[in-house]
Amino acid sequence: MTVEFISVGTEILLGNIVNTNAAYLSEQCAALGLSCFHQSVVGDNEERLDEAVRKALSRSDILILSGGLGPTKDDLTKEVVAKVFGKELYEDGRTKERIQDYFRRVHSDQVTPNNWKQAMVPEGAKVVDNHNGTAPGLILEENGKTVILLPGPPNEIKPMFERDIAPYLNELQPEGIYSKMVKICSIGESKAETMVADLMDEQTNPTIAPYAKTGEVHFRVTAKASDEEVAEQLFAPLLEELSRRFGDKIYTTREEVTLEAAIVSLLEEKKMTMTTAESCTGGLLAGRITNVPGASNVYKEGYITYSNDAKERLLGVKRETLVQYGAVSPQTAKEMARGAAKAAGADAALSVTGIAGPGGGTPEKPVGLVYVGCYVKGHVRVEEFHFTGNRDKNREFAVARALTLLREELLGTK
């Protein structure tokens, strides 16, 4: 079955907001096994909305509209759809009560008159209660087509979709799509894609597709199946093949697991603690590690050593080293890592020192030059990087490479 999305709202056309609803709905509907070939945005204009609705119904089985269900005169979605189907609007008593109740609960206020139009419902439509706002969702089934109207605000549309729309659509289209996210580090994107080029070409169910992620390579593996058990059976051979090709470079196949979470797990397994000493990344590396709930089991303290003086005082980096080689050098990165581990009494430590830009570069040490030091139980490894992005990107990449380095060292492989 095909589904099409129309996002209603002039603010989207003006670029005032990013259309996250479209991405959310597409992803949800794809997972439900529905095919989508068209998505569009229309402003708060009766004529253009009418045209878009008719066009969509001429080519898709299901049409989902979001937005334009509010109390203002610009909110037209319901009126236009009712007109296209030749339906009258009537006041739904139950919805009117819910709106009154919502105002009392959330705004401690009387309902302003313009809100009543949200209680008007097209004849024959199924009303979907809104538990996070005033405008109800609506489902119309007519002439073999289904039209679903949903409120615009993301915090209203998502709970409504999960609670009521997804089950409804699942009845229409029982076969679903299941996916895993194979996350790989320690290898470049081009190389990784070359290694799966044959699979990307040949595989039809499941399919494999690359996903962008700073400093990592992600492949989404997607299977069309009647239920999760069948999907797992379809996944198994492809996942085994990927495992054969990438070995322990794969750190998870679960979408929600981040590299930092995988590292915290590794440390917990090995009963090890870690620390960080950051210069140019200024806290972002520690920020990623402490993203992980329970990081406090393995991470107790960290250092942001922006100045040379801080590197000496907090980490014991030798002045001679800083004078002879400079703050941005493999020697300093090494001493920072060792010094941090010692100061924190930790088993492992990551250090980052570099030139994020835009200023600070020289011909010998240009912007983008970063050294990462990794100390694990007495042994220190230092890697040199030459990033080519802006300040933000260089810092982001440095953090990603540091985490990857630590994982390699913890696994005992290169």
Next chain:
Amino acid sequence: MTVEFISVGTEILLGNIVNTNAAYLSEQCAALGLSCFHQSVVGDNEERLDEAVRKALSRSDILILSGGLGPTKDDLTKEVVAKVFGKELYEDGRTKERIQDYFRRVHSDQVTPNNWKQAMVPEGAKVVDNHNGTAPGLILEENGKTVILLPGPPNEIKPMFERDIAPYLNELQPEGIYSKMVKICSIGESKAETMVADLMDEQTNPTIAPYAKTGEVHFRVTAKASDEEVAEQLFAPLLEELSRRFGDKIYTTREEVTLEAAIVSLLEEKKMTMTTAESCTGGLLAGRITNVPGASNVYKEGYITYSNDAKERLLGVKRETLVQYGAVSPQTAKEMARGAAKAAGADAALSVTGIAGPGGGTPEKPVGLVYVGCYVKGHVRVEEFHFTGNRDKNREFAVARALTLLREELLGTK
């Protein structure tokens, strides 16, 4: 003049990525004074793309397509547009050289054969160099219509648009839209919006509209004018009025200035240094401050004191305080701030201690409870917060509140 956008890419239809290009292009084009009534997404399908292009050209003056310019067989945009215009494709020697050069510089590699199709150009098209990737942009002018083809990746499309496309469009449509972003802190969103409700209703040129930002309130003030000078004249009375109403809660009217940049400027002005001591925010606060190029003038070192032991050893927080009041308490936040300032020899310090969640909460100290301490030249102020988001949101809010607190203290106002 009307502009229409078509985003090309099956990954958008599948909801695998959020269509940020559409929002970016809409916003840029609105600022250039172009009207947009249609936006759509089409997959990597020749027939549907052909139909969409023809439809767009039938109703809009300018068509901008993003995506589908890459080296794979799924990349069709250029081929389809050339066909619609009846143009042949020829190999552009200069573009071919640029692609070769890019591969040498960035990938230290030979160009794989499939990349050569990116050097194919429709007859009569203007080639727009890509300084961040391989596929050039293209501009075709035919029968009073303009078609612009841009690469999909956001980090390629944005620089190209700013450098070459915006000036080109500005020639087509000279009257533009100018805007300022009035950024306000130290006041809640509801209160701020109430304070400008009359302006939002009455103002037509310039207009004022609210924008979401964690822990801050932003108002975009937009003027339609023939040039920047006229725009500034239109802005002046409204900006004065906002200044009268919000005083120094406004930290900038420039879109690119962040709260942390405003704070670093304040510190530089006052010739002061600062430090940070973070527990639950784990480096994110320092990360924001070090976002600012030149932060090293005012920020020399910082501490991530995740464990009680780290709070004692690095910051001198008294054991009795930790035992009696706990790590998450105003007393500990105070000692952390004082201790950090002393340890770093800094004039100002921010401390954050709290329970980000999802675990760690108790009835007395629930998830979301955060204390922020702010030390400025001998005086410490502590604020208590009760955040109600998830782990990420709570940490984000804590960082935003901490920065706001420091700004208030530096300005000497509450």
